Amino acid sequence: MIDFEWYRSFISIYQHRSVSAAAKARILTQPAMSQHLAALEAEVGEPLFVRAPRKMIPTEKGKELYTKIVPLIENLEKMTLDIRFASGVDSAVPLIRIGSPSEYFTKGALSKLAHLEIRMSAVFDVAGVLLNALQKDDADLILTTQKVQMAGIEYVKIEDETFVLTVPGHFSASEEDVQDTEEWMNQQKWLSYGLELPIVRRFFRVHFGKRLEIQPYYIFPDLRTILEAIESGMGVSILPEYLIAESVKANKTKVMFSKLTVDNTIYAAYKVENKDNPYLQKIIMELQSNRN
The missing domain is CATH 1.10.10.10 (Winged helix-like DNA-binding domain superfamily/Winged helix DNA-binding domain)
Structure with missing residues (x-):
């Protein structure tokens, strides 16, 4: 048998x-x-x-x-x-382990998942570590901006996050005052997630067609910390709109050169063998919704 x-x-x-x-x-x-x-x-x-x-x-x-x-x-x-x-029996509901960047989960995903009657556990880390956790079955679902093709792993688009140039709210300069946008940006103190200024360099490449020559003045491995640093007047950075929405509304920060944006796609990744898990699919469906 x-x-x-x-x-x-x-x-x-x-x-x-x-x-x-x-x-x-x-x-x-x-x-x-x-x-x-x-x-x-x-x-x-x-x-x-x-x-x-x-x-x-x-x-x-x-x-x-x-x-x-x-x-x-x-x-x-x-x-x-x-x-x-x-x-509907809670004891029968498995725990869904979600890996995600902390900023996106807190500001982008949590409000969409809050109403679900699904047991969840979250772990926060960078894309490479999260993918490794998924491969090792230490996570059931990860949210990531890096779509690495790998056997047995499937990706589903969740949404596009838009990044904008964020400056302190008390900044005296306005878009109209700047004669040379690129030169102005090169004169600023930049805050970055890492030494290589990943999203900042991409921003420059998209809008100016060249490699960024500046070095980060401050490096903080957390976008929320970078946002607070900008609010404190320490410098400027490229941040996602969902993260700065409340700060802009409170006039703690503002967006410069609003037409200059760069998008990043957020994906949900899971093992193909778990594709039909109704709990995972329910979470993905909610993340893809426009619920706020």
């Missing part, structure tokens, strides 16, 4: 093209995954993969089996989750 877990291990190996990566994804040992695959191949009667150096290549029989069983397995898992989701 074929064990259901053999199928799940086969699907994971197929999607990751690696026994070791599939083992990490399923939180199993590599020998256990190999045993599952060997047992399934014995039942099927022929190899499902060609073992190549550092890669598992599906055979024609492997491709045929994957095509046939994936919809069945996904529907069965989805049915189980749907039953739990519809029951």
